[in-house]
Amino acid sequence: MVKLAWRSLFRQRRRTALLIAVVAYATLAILFFWGFVDGFLNSIYQGQGRLVAAPVAIHTEAYQADPDLSHALTELAAAREVAAAHPAVSAVSARLDVPVLLRSPYASRGANLRGVEPSTEPAVSDVPGAVKEGRFLAAQGEVVLGIALARDLDVRLGERLAVDANGLDGPAATGLTVVGFVDSGVEQVDETVVLAHIDDARTLSGVTTATSLAVGVPFGREEAVARALNQDLSAGVAAFGIMDQMGDLAQGLAAERLQMLPLGLLFSLFAAVAVTSSLVVSVMERTREFGVMLALGMSHRRLGLMVTTEAVLGSLLGLGVGLVLGYALLVWLAQVNVLGPAIMAAYGDFLSGLALTNDVRADVRLEYAMYAGFTVVLAAVFAVITPARRVARLVPSEAMRAPD
Amino acid sequence: MTLFSVRNVRKTYRVGTVETHALRGVNLEVSRGEFTAIAGPSGSGKSTLLHLMGVLDRPSDGAVVLAGERIDRLPRAAAARLRLARLGFVFQAYNLIPVMTALENAAFVLELQGVPRREREARAREALGLLGMDGLEGRMPNQLSGGQQQRVAVARAIASGPDIVLADEPTANLDSATGQALIDLMRRLNEEQGVTFVFSTHDPRLLSHVRRTVRLEDGRVVDDEHADAGQGDA
Amino acid sequence: MRRPKRLTAMVVCLLLAASGTPSLSQDVPADAEAVLDAVVENLRGGGQRATIEMRVEDGEDVETYRLAIISDGTDRALTRVLEPAREAGQAFLVNGNDLFIYAPRLGRTLRLPPSGRSDSFLGSDLSYNDLAGDDVARDFTASIAARDEATITLSLTPNENAATPYGEVRMNVRLPDLAPLRLTYFDQRNQAVKRIELSSFELHDGSGPVPTRFDVVDLRPDGGRTVARWLDAEFGVTPPDRCFTLEALERGCEW
Numbered sequence: 001m002v003k004l005a006w007r008s009l010f011r012q013r014r015r016t017a018l019l020i021a022v023v024a025y026a027t028l029a030i031l032f033f034w035g036f037v038d039g040f041l042n043s044i045y046q047g048q049g050r051l052v053a054a055p056v057a058i059h060t061e062a063y064q065a066d067p068d069l070s071h072a073l074t075e076l077a078a079a080r081e082v083a084a085a086h087p088a089v090s091a092v093s094a095r096l097d098v099p100v101l102l103r104s105p106y107a108s109r110g111a112n113l114r115g116v117e118p119s120t121e122p123a124v125s126d127v128p129g130a131v132k133e134g135r136f137l138a139a140q141g142e143v144v145l146g147i148a149l150a151r152d153l154d155v156r157l158g159e160r161l162a163v164d165a166n167g168l169d170g171p172a173a174t175g176l177t178v179v180g181f182v183d184s185g186v187e188q189v190d191e192t193v194v195l196a197h198i199d200d201a202r203t204l205s206g207v208t209t210a211t212s213l214a215v216g217v218p219f220g221r222e223e224a225v226a227r228a229l230n231q232d233l234s235a236g237v238a239a240f241g242i243m244d245q246m247g248d249l250a251q252g253l254a255a256e257r258l259q260m261l262p263l264g265l266l267f268s269l270f271a272a273v274a275v276t277s278s279l280v281v282s283v284m285e286r287t288r289e290f291g292v293m294l295a296l297g298m299s300h301r302r303l304g305l306m307v308t309t310e311a312v313l314g315s316l317l318g319l320g321v322g323l324v325l326g327y328a329l330l331v332w333l334a335q336v337n338v339l340g341p342a343i344m345a346a347y348g349d350f351l352s353g354l355a356l357t358n359d360v361r362a363d364v365r366l367e368y369a370m371y372a373g374f375t376v377v378l379a380a381v382f383a384v385i386t387p388a389r390r391v392a393r394l395v396p397s398e399a400m401r402a403p404d
Numbered sequence: 405m406t407l408f409s410v411r412n413v414r415k416t417y418r419v420g421t422v423e424t425h426a427l428r429g430v431n432l433e434v435s436r437g438e439f440t441a442i443a444g445p446s447g448s449g450k451s452t453l454l455h456l457m458g459v460l461d462r463p464s465d466g467a468v469v470l471a472g473e474r475i476d477r478l479p480r481a482a483a484a485r486l487r488l489a490r491l492g493f494v495f496q497a498y499n500l501i502p503v504m505t506a507l508e509n510a511a512f513v514l515e516l517q518g519v520p521r522r523e524r525e526a527r528a529r530e531a532l533g534l535l536g537m538d539g540l541e542g543r544m545p546n547q548l549s550g551g552q553q554q555r556v557a558v559a560r561a562i563a564s565g566p567d568i569v570l571a572d573e574p575t576a577n578l579d580s581a582t583g584q585a586l587i588d589l590m591r592r593l594n595e596e597q598g599v600t601f602v603f604s605t606h607d608p609r610l611l612s613h614v615r616r617t618v619r620l621e622d623g624r625v626v627d628d629e630h631a632d633a634g635q636g637d638a
Numbered sequence: 639m640r641r642p643k644r645l646t647a648m649v650v651c652l653l654l655a656a657s658g659t660p661s662l663s664q665d666v667p668a669d670a671e672a673v674l675d676a677v678v679e680n681l682r683g684g685g686q687r688a689t690i691e692m693r694v695e696d697g698e699d700v701e702t703y704r705l706a707i708i709s710d711g712t713d714r715a716l717t718r719v720l721e722p723a724r725e726a727g728q729a730f731l732v733n734g735n736d737l738f739i740y741a742p743r744l745g746r747t748l749r750l751p752p753s754g755r756s757d758s759f760l761g762s763d764l765s766y767n768d769l770a771g772d773d774v775a776r777d778f779t780a781s782i783a784a785r786d787e788a789t790i791t792l793s794l795t796p797n798e799n800a801a802t803p804y805g806e807v808r809m810n811v812r813l814p815d816l817a818p819l820r821l822t823y824f825d826q827r828n829q830a831v832k833r834i835e836l837s838s839f840e841l842h843d844g845s846g847p848v849p850t851r852f853d854v855v856d857l858r859p860d861g862g863r864t865v866a867r868w869l870d871a872e873f874g875v876t877p878p879d880r881c882f883t884l885e886a887l888e889r890g891c892e893w
Contacts (some may be wrong), residue, residue, distance in 0.1 A: 007503065293512075296487065296512065
């Protein structure tokens with residue numbers, strides 16, 4: 001039976017090619033849809049992670065629960081040593097986050113001032129690279145602001161900003177000269193970033209060490225490295241991957257993905273309809289042939305089985321081709337940043353509210369094959385029910401008279 | 405010895421309230437080894453009669469008996485088994501399976517019967533050889549002429565060694581010379597291999613080599629002429 | 639929405655700590671820093687108990703408050719809102735660098751975090767942060783910009799990394815009694831953004847001249863204006879320590 005079906009598929013190349021193309025296209029489309037959706041969400045996630053947080057952050061567990069200055073990382077040197085010893089770690093930079101009030105002559109804003117080590121911060125964050133006007137920090141007494149925050153305060157490069165803080169030793173204040181503006185295109189970043197020299201942050205906060213260590217780690221290895229570091233860090237101190245640092249965002253993105261589900265199902269439904277209709281059409285085209293087969297003595301059951309086998313084989317072939325092409329496409333889109341510039345060119349303004357960087361890579365997950373496979377099976381079930389029922393109703397003497 | 409017996413068969417088609425009487429009480433007996441033509445103009449009931457004999461359709465009334473067994477009320481699956489095991493069919497043109505070669509088409513019934521590949525191909529080759537199709541076994545139907553296609557159809561019908569071959573207007577789409585050649589071939593198979601043939605035609609020129617001609621008009625047998633006996637049997 | 643508005647240490651000294659302790663030196667110093675020190679020192683003298691009317695103008699909107707103030711003349715002050723009725727009972731306690739607010743409707747005392755201090759104080763051109771104050775002498779360097787028979791104009795420029803957003807503050811001081819007449823705040827683009835005029839000076843028991851009227855003018859487009867007038871005042875008093883506690887913030891302080 002399989003042989004019979006296989007021969008029929010192989011000999012009817014044009015029809016089979018069409019079926020394979022339709023199934024493969026549906027498979028590819030489903031793979032691309034989810035790879036793109038997940039890649040897009042990942043990109044927001046990673047983008048925000050590297051702009052707002054750090055690939056991996058080391059701080060006290062108390063600070064993770066309540067980011068208060070009193071929970072600062074006192075054993076800075078020891079933690080730094082642990083982090084630097086891990087082979088995947090490219091850089092380690094101390095940070096000291098202090099809640100402050102920024103004052104210009106025209107306005108004032110509450111903000112979180114991040115004291116950083118100017119020489120190492122660029123290795124652990126994308127923010128220094130997003131300084132589009134002026135320059136990054138070089139010395140004490142300087143501050144770099146998000147461009148939107150700077151606009152709110154109406155400050156210009158070279159002007160002084162008054163900074164008030166409620167440190168551990170009581171209120172403290174200083175004046176910092178604005179040397180650069182961060183224009184990352186990410187609203188959250190451009191509205192909130194305040195970077196200063198870590199020593200200024202120490203003066204303001206009364207903390208002599210840092211609140212956390214930012215650890216540079218290759219893309220995608222954040223959680224694994226955090227786990228590894230946790231083996232060696234002393235009690236009460238822990239390393240956190242992006243997921244832990246940005247739990248709210250992760251939840252938000254999971255919800256976002258859930259919202260894509262109806263769209264994904266709709267997509268699958270269209271794909272299934274396309275596959276079903278091409279299978280149904282291919283059966284209808286062969287009414288006369290089936291009539292001859294029945295007349296020659298093939299049973300309806302056997303004919304139905306043959307049609308089903310053909311449909312399944314053809315769909316499987318299409319699925320295989322679609323999976324190969326789809327995954328090839330996704331792997332390529334995961335390695336080469338093609339989507340990012342394309343999306344930015346098309347929707348950049350519209351998307352500026354999201355923490356979307358210019359770098360959007362497709363995600364490649366095994367489960368997409370399941371989504372596509374489910375769709376094709378669904379389609380095949382429809383397809384098999386319809387033509388098989390049609391075949392079952394065929395009367396050979398009438399079927400043979402069907403037009404070609 | 406009577407192989408086929410058609411007894412007072414009627415067939416009425418209903419389309420809405422309109423009734424069409426395709427056969428109005430036909431009686432016919434066919435013996436093993438006969439070479440019989442059913443002649444008559446279009447719409448006289450030839451195809452309907454052959455379909456009833458081939459268990460492709462059921463009579464409205466009357467009985468069809470094959471080798472002493474009534475076959476007109478068989479369930480669908482049993483009818484299919486009967487066709488596969490005992491009957492051979494040749495239809496009007498274009499009844500080859502387009503995705504199969506001439507050899508595969510000729511071997512198709514054997515394949516359905518479950519005959520092993522080697523044996524069925526040998527038998528199909530032999531049948532094709534009898535019909536002068538040597539060397540064309542690998543061709544697809546669309547690479548064959550109409551006459552060649554019908555010869556493949558005849559080879560398919562005889563390859564499995566059926567009790568009888570029913571051919572419904574096998575020459576309808578052929579020119580008269582090719583049609584005549586096909587009839588001659590069938591005649592030779594009848595004489596040399598002993599294959600029983602019943603075929604229908606509306607072309608009176610093809611009837612010169614036929615031993616028996618049954619004429620149908622308006623669903624009734626109007627003449628049954630034996631070339632050697634010259635006797636009607638209506 | 640009203641933009642938070644900003645004054646610095648001077649206003650704090652003037653509004654909350656103004657007093658008239660007789661400590662005025664009648665000899666006008668020649669050095670700018672010494673003049674500044676003398677002016678600040680004059681204003682920083684001793685305690686006071688006063689009722690102040692504060693009129694806040696913001697475009698069409700005008701709101702008038704009556705405030706009861708107790709100050710020890712250093713860095714402690716207790717302010718309670720008397721009018722309007724809707725705001726009455728609210729109280730503010732400045733104690734060094736700490737700023738507390740009592741909200742009668744909530745029945746609770748809140749300590750203001752730095753970010754909250756940028757909010758406008760009762761919708762005026764002052765903010766809570768102004769009330770907490772900074773150190774003028776530390777943040778600014780004074781020089782004499784102009785001088786004639788009647789007045790001396792000090793130019794105060796911020797020291798490096800001074801915690802002030804201003805580019806310059808000009809202070810007009812009356813001679814010979816060193817009464818501050820006007821403060822003009824310039825941004826770092828040499829645009830005047832705020833002006834405070836002090837007037838209705840009074841002398842009490844041989845004290846230095848004490849201003850009993852402030853006109854705070856926001857010079858930016860659509861800027862508002864706040865006028866504070868001392869309706870009655872006792873200068874040179876010494877309020878007890880219990881007036882500057884959280885209990886006093888919630889229940890008031892009589893003595």
